[in-house]
Amino acid sequence: MKKLNMVIAQSGGPSMVINESLVGAVIEAKKSPAIGKILGARHGIVGILGNDYIDLRKPSAKKLEAIAETPSSALGSCRKKPDANDCRAIFERFRKLGVGYFFYIGGNDSADAARIVAEEAEKENYPLVVYHIPKTIDNDLRSCDHTPGFGSAARFVATAIMGDDLDNRALEGVKIDVIMGRDAGFLTAASALARRREDDAPHLIYLPEVPFSEEKFVKDVKAAMKKFGRCVCAVSEGIRGKDGVPIGAKLGSGEKDSHGNVQMSGSGALGDALAKLLKDKAGVKRVRADTFGYLQRSFPGIASKTDQAEARMAGVAAVRAALKGDLKKGTIAIVRESSKKYNVAFAPVPIADAAKYTRSVPKEFIAKNGRDVTDAFLEYARPIVGELPKCEIF
């Protein structure tokens, strides 16, 4: 049996468990007699084009486990969308290196990049098995019940909101927390997991899936202030008005990546604008805004154990599927097997199922009033996020 070499890389925004997927794939690949070299490309496709590799057979098992526990993309990441020319350059390099397997860990844009590579390989008659391994804190891949990375980011968000609720109880006023999620509000919705008591935060939740109205926002906050004497709002960075244009993008720098995504994170502009609105229009004296920012995806030591285990298995499953030849170009779908006892399966499906288009928070997860989530969402999210710290009040 002629051994084929494999290349694995990471792409898009980092997560707390993306290295679990990497390590899962590497350990599984090491077991196979069909795989020769295991090469990690630095910074995704950019590293492939630049011949920048790490030999992933070298690190000890102990080192690999330590990498798996570490947040952010250990191989480095990129946000590059390859075109046909890039692909030809990739195959030229792959041919020289004897690469027959290519694994790309990332979100929907990364799945799309992998799809392009796979389709171009077919056109160019380059024999390549391509597998996308799902990852995104946004939880917006259409192919997955939920995505590796989401559970841990959601755990950060829910924990942060628990703490912020206590802070807001102490000093009162309105607190606005801006949470990641360009197009999908899953992470913002996860803030609701922080609730234990009836008056616990978040008191208002705004998702990108519900058109945002400044007028309604001011009214909602006034009502919450009347009811609770204070108010904590969980706001998605992706909230958009009736015109569909994200409000944060209008306020931001206008910077775009090669997939056409406008910068939203890494700026406090949206939170500050909403705080100003409330001071001016709702007559609230003390309004503070925090943008949780990159901590949501990279804070060490607080990952969800379920999320870690599933991210590991997604990597393992991709290598197994690629070796079995289940599909020549695939991704791993995470399927919830039963709604009663939490259990998931990892199934190979066509890569196009994950690529490009995103999944939104479904209607049954959004409260009818448009400013909260349903119990169905909480039941969906709880096992993925795992246990949260206990917080006691008088």
Added chain:
Amino acid sequence: MKKLNMVIAQSGGPSMVINESLVGAVIEAKKSPAIGKILGARHGIVGILGNDYIDLRKPSAKKLEAIAETPSSALGSCRKKPDANDCRAIFERFRKLGVGYFFYIGGNDSADAARIVAEEAEKENYPLVVYHIPKTIDNDLRSCDHTPGFGSAARFVATAIMGDDLDNRALEGVKIDVIMGRDAGFLTAASALARRREDDAPHLIYLPEVPFSEEKFVKDVKAAMKKFGRCVCAVSEGIRGKDGVPIGAKLGSGEKDSHGNVQMSGSGALGDALAKLLKDKAGVKRVRADTFGYLQRSFPGIASKTDQAEARMAGVAAVRAALKGDLKKGTIAIVRESSKKYNVAFAPVPIADAAKYTRSVPKEFIAKNGRDVTDAFLEYARPIVGELPKCEIF
């Protein structure tokens, strides 16, 4: 022996361990035959004026321990500076309630409030033992080697910077992290504890103690980008130019509390302004800014164990000192006993030692280049902050 009742309250910004001090004081007070009722005033002096109390003899030992573990001020907080009229109103209420002991947990403004109450009590011939119990994440009380609350907030900051370093390694560019500390840069300095490797973040550290120059900042970042190919900056929210006016305050809402402090936290304005400066002047394409905000003081589940134990002991020590009559109006100084083996003592000292004026980061903790800390600072801070998560890279 005639029993006297006691009132305890919390004031100023919450911390992760301020409830340890509360619970320490309550448990110690319960042991004394000299103390009758143990009343917790809600929202500091505001609760005293409004007769809003919790009976702190009621909660079970288990409940008290759960409260101690919970971040933020369980009794609620305020930022009120009492005047002579307020004090007369306080004594009127205290007289009716038979209050002979008053404990106020907080930072330098809260110490000042306690000092005012103590001095007015003397003027009014109201027999009151007043003790301030130190708390502030800013670590800026002149009476303490370090303050309860600092170690845990510093642990959050150092952990966040570790994660952010990994995120910045993955996607590169410049990352600006704005850290709390109105006048003192201790918390920003603590970001340096995140370093394990020579190229680890933070690459640049800006404290309020060193006049900030935009020109020098741009130059520093360019040099770091050249050296590391990326750059993570830890910037204090309190940085100020040569004129001594905090840059964040100029950009902010101008809102002031009754101690005269201008709002700085709860806004992303400083980070965004610095990011814009770098895009315009340093020619860096990818610049992101996060403001760590209130998470620094209220994130559940990640407190420093040393900080928790010391906060508890500060509460215990205040009650012991008050009962012994060591001082009639005092605060608890935390004294480091030896520079070799970490060990602290809790000593009663005059309340004026902690009140009003703040302590800055001393010269021996600031690197000569003005953009880093010294090893002496790291040795000082390490035992207070405790162990950090391990992060591995290839």
